[in-house]
Amino acid sequence: MKYCLNCDWSTSATDEPSASVRSRAAIAHHVETGHTIDSSEGVVPPRIPDLPDAVFVGDLLPSSD
Helix, strand or coil: CECCCCCCCECCCCCCCCCCHHHHHHHHHHHHCCCCCCEECCCCCCCCCCCHHHHHHHHHHCCCC
């Protein structure tokens, strides 16, 4: 699956069996919008949970212990 990190655009083998056609579509989406495209082996694009940024930043920073 190829999906956009900025909007709901995506394409998968279910939508288009040809990997090269999916790649060209992803490139076209990037060129038209400037959005970032990523790939995943799954059938559903990963989503970031809707949590406050402080939760994620706290998990990324080293503990003061």
